[in-house]
Amino acid sequence: MKTIYFDYAATSPVRQEAMDAMLPYFQQHFGNSGSIHDVGTRAHQAIELARKQVATALGASSPREIIFTSSGTEANNLAIIGAARYASRFNKGNHVITSQIEHPAVLEACRFLEREGFDVTYLPVDSTGQVAVEDVIQALTDQTILVSIMAANNEVGTIQPIKEISQHLRQSPALLHTDAVQYFGKVPFTVSELGVDLLTIGSHKIYGPKGAAALFVRKGVQLDPILFGGGQERALRPSTLNTPSIVGFGVASLLASKEAKAESIRLTTLRDYCWKRLQEEIGSVTLNGHDTHRLPNNLNLSFHQVEGQAILLELNRKQIYVSSGSACSSGKHQASHVLKAMGKSDDIAYQSLRVSFGKETSKEEIDFFIDELKAVLHYLRSLIPAE
Numbered sequence: 001m002k003t004i005y006f007d008y009a010a011t012s013p014v015r016q017e018a019m020d021a022m023l024p025y026f027q028q029h030f031g032n033s034g035s036i037h038d039v040g041t042r043a044h045q046a047i048e049l050a051r052k053q054v055a056t057a058l059g060a061s062s063p064r065e066i067i068f069t070s071s072g073t074e075a076n077n078l079a080i081i082g083a084a085r086y087a088s089r090f091n092k093g094n095h096v097i098t099s100q101i102e103h104p105a106v107l108e109a110c111r112f113l114e115r116e117g118f119d120v121t122y123l124p125v126d127s128t129g130q131v132a133v134e135d136v137i138q139a140l141t142d143q144t145i146l147v148s149i150m151a152a153n154n155e156v157g158t159i160q161p162i163k164e165i166s167q168h169l170r171q172s173p174a175l176l177h178t179d180a181v182q183y184f185g186k187v188p189f190t191v192s193e194l195g196v197d198l199l200t201i202g203s204h205k206i207y208g209p210k211g212a213a214a215l216f217v218r219k220g221v222q223l224d225p226i227l228f229g230g231g232q233e234r235a236l237r238p239s240t241l242n243t244p245s246i247v248g249f250g251v252a253s254l255l256a257s258k259e260a261k262a263e264s265i266r267l268t269t270l271r272d273y274c275w276k277r278l279q280e281e282i283g284s285v286t287l288n289g290h291d292t293h294r295l296p297n298n299l300n301l302s303f304h305q306v307e308g309q310a311i312l313l314e315l316n317r318k319q320i321y322v323s324s325g326s327a328c329s330s331g332k333h334q335a336s337h338v339l340k341a342m343g344k345s346d347d348i349a350y351q352s353l354r355v356s357f358g359k360e361t362s363k364e365e366i367d368f369f370i371d372e373l374k375a376v377l378h379y380l381r382s383l384i385p386a387e
């Protein structure tokens with residue numbers, strides 16, 4: 001039986017080009033990029049090439065604007081805590097604006113800042129998961145140092161109006177950060193087009209290896225580090241660089257940006273085909289998120305009367321891999337904070353299922369998925385006692 005992986009929003013396999021590029025850096029060129037000798041220099045040169053590749057992929061004006069970190073989580077923490085600490089050290093203000101639907105890597109960093117004495121505004125979203133630009137403007141005060149709004153949501157795929165937000169922030173000294181971990185590679189963009197000061201991307205969501213990510217830091221933007229040690233990454237991110245992962249990340253980034261336009265068109269067609277068939281053939285299903293301002297590879301669905309997790313487990317038995325919208329933590333069911341912020345009922349939240357497509361996804365896979373899903377839903381709904 002073939003397996004179908006529809007969970008690319010969780011992580012993706014390493015593409016061959018990235019794999020081939022990184023392999024020599026495990027054994028042959030294993031050096032510490034900080035060492036002066038030739039073994040170190042080879043690692044250093046490989047990292048600087050990757051930095052150029054990431055800078056090119058993002059349309060940054062210089063490779064110096066790229067800081068490598070170990071993960072998207074770390075890059076988000078560095079952007080938020082780093083910007084806040086620097087600003088407060090120079091008495092520039094103590095207020096941060098974010099949204100209620102951010103990834104935990106942003107939300108928890110903001111909660112940490114609150115414990116450190118900062119004020120944080122968590123903006124609401126509408127029923128499609130979008131932040132209103134006017135709400136951002138209204139929340140601004142003369143104390144606001146940072147606005148952090150994700151480019152696209154990892155659960156429901158809703159795309160935020162980052163360009164519009166940045167245009168309105170032009171008169172404000174507040175920095176704009178966006179978590180573009182899901183957005184990058186799915187929608188073509190450059191950092192100057194978006195008008196952001198800080199932007200996070202991660203390697204393992206774009207067919208690169210785990211253990212590498214980057215924070216774009218616009219020239220002139222100052223941050224304090226959140227780790228302390230040596231002088232690597234302009235002392236913003238000390239510790240020996242993860243050469244193999246960074247090399248693979250560089251290659252994957254460049255290819256992701258080159259392929260983003262074609263891939264966004266291809267995936268949008270597949271996504272819309274899948275949603276059309278689901279509506280026509282299954283019914284009793286709600287699409288969570290925005291109809292059009294949504295990631296090309298994301299469908300967040302609530303099948304009425306059936307829990308998402310039950311569907312996930314039945315599909316798993318058939319080697320079809322998807323994600324449920326509600327997290328099962330410490331044995332307790334937790335409704336998604338994103339769906340709750342969108343005003344969805346607990347029922348809709350527990351019913352939600354996230355299907356995310358990627359490079360290997362084909363129409364044939366979707367056809368197979370829909371047939372199997374029909375059988376799963378038929379079975380699960382047959383278990384519901386008649387009223």
Ligand SMILES: *Cc1c(COP(=O)(O)O)cnc(C)c1O
Binds near residue numbers: 150
């Ligand atoms: C995956 C993800 C992260 C976290 O990235 P890691 O590299 O897994 O730490 C942050 N933000 C978004 C939107 C994500 O999808």
